[in-house]
Amino acid sequence: MxxxxxxxxxxNGRGAQASSPERPVSLEEHSIDEQFRLVKESGVFDYFDRLPLRSNQGEYEKAMAKYDLPVHTCSWFYMLGRDEALLHDNLRICKEVGASCHNIMTFTHHADGHVITDDEIVAHYMDVYEAGDKLGVIPSFELHVNMWTEQYDRVTPIAKRIQDMGVPFHYTMDYSHVIFKIGDDQEQDISHCREAVAKGDMVLDPFEAGSLCQEWLDLGMVKWIQLRTVGPNQPRNAWALDEQGEPGRGIQYPIVPPKAGEWHSPWHAYMVEPSKEAIRLALRYHLRNPGSPLRYITTEMINLIDYGLNAKYNLFEQNVAAARFIRQAWKEEQALFKAGL
Known part of the structure; x- marks a missing residue:
């Protein structure tokens, strides 16, 4: 490399799918062996990112050995009051397959229906931090829709509370989950931030000074960044409908232009620039801050309804293009840093 x-x-394993107009992006995935083959033979990735299930862990371990391709990170979602045992077992799976970081998405609501409190989130983090520490697995809490982190103004205070306890707060920053809300009042209402954004008290755009992206980087807590390109207030996924007949939320925009008929909407190059800038900011921070914790980067063009389901472009090639952008952006940021810019 x-x-x-x-x-x-x-x-991300959900993106290891060679889709096409004849075989649109699907929830029916390639075999684990084929997913590993694609990622390995692309020549742009260091590892495969996905959590094996107990039922297919053996297939993962076989593919890891066959293609000499490790699993360094794993992700899963959890509901407090329901999934504590699952989380602890998944930490053990991480250890067993050699993954050093577990990305944790925790739902906004507790199993009994209430919105989880700051105290509950802090206790949740401390529980998985201590359990992970015994196993040599780092827990990292992700910025993600439908999770407590979707209410952005909760993140910094909770992170600081944990840091003030003398414990590092590890954060997975998938800034696509902010960018797609730029200019979208309905989505901002879900995050309880429309008024703050309108007043200028909260800045979503990574190109602007004082953005959430820069705020979170400056806290020295971003362990993992993810690149899924999205467009501000982009079109919803018209080709995939939910159970209510509504199109999926628009949280994925092709990083390279799809050919005619491969996507449901017109494509414009400028729409992906905020996503690229969030990555540049993270790389820039790492170069200028010797204590930067950033270690993991993943590409996240995936197959679910709010993302790329039923698109006719090659989903895996979108991830390859994202990886190539990341590597090139690092070289460019290094050159600027060496030039004192």
């Missing part, structure tokens, strides 16, 4: 590239760059 690239000389001097200090991160581990992985591909």
């Amino acid at each position: 690239d000389e001097g590239f200090p991160f581990l760059l992985g591909c």
Whole structure:
């Protein structure tokens, strides 16, 4: 891989799908062996990013050995009051397959229906931090829709509370989950931030000074960044309908232009620039801050309804293009840093 590239760059397994107009992006995935083959033979990734299930862990371990392709990171989602035992077992799976970081998405609501409190989130983090520490697995809490982190103004206070306890707060920053809300009042209402954004008290755009992206980087807590390109207030996924007949939320925009008929909407290059800028900011922060915790980067062009389901472009090639952008952006940021810019 690239000389001097200090991160581990992985591909989310949900994106390891060679789709096409004849075989649109689907929830029916390639075999585990084929997913690993695609990621390995692309030549742009260091590892495969996905959590094996107990039922297919053996297939993962076989593919890891066959293609000499490790699993360094794993992700899963949890509901407090329901999934504590699952989380602890998944930490053990991470250890067993050699993954060093577990990305945790925790739903906004508790199993009994209430919105989880700050105290509950802090206790939740401390529980998984202590359990992970015993196993040598780092827990990292993700910025993600439908999770407590979707209410952005909760993140910094909770992170600081944990840091003030003398414990590092590890954060997975998928800034696509902010960018797609730029200019979208309905989505901002879900995050309880429309008024703050309108007043200028909260800045979503990574190109602007004082953005949430920069705020979170400056806290020295971003362990993992994810690149899924999205467009501000982009079209919803018209080709995939939910159970109510509504199109999926628009949280994925092709990083390279799809051919005619491969996507449901017109494509414009400028729409992906905020997503790229969030990555540049993270790389820039790492270069200028010797204590930066950033270690993992993944590409996240995936197959679910709010993302790429039923698109006719090659989903895996979108991830390859994202990985190539990341590696090139690192070289460019290094050159600027060496030039004192």
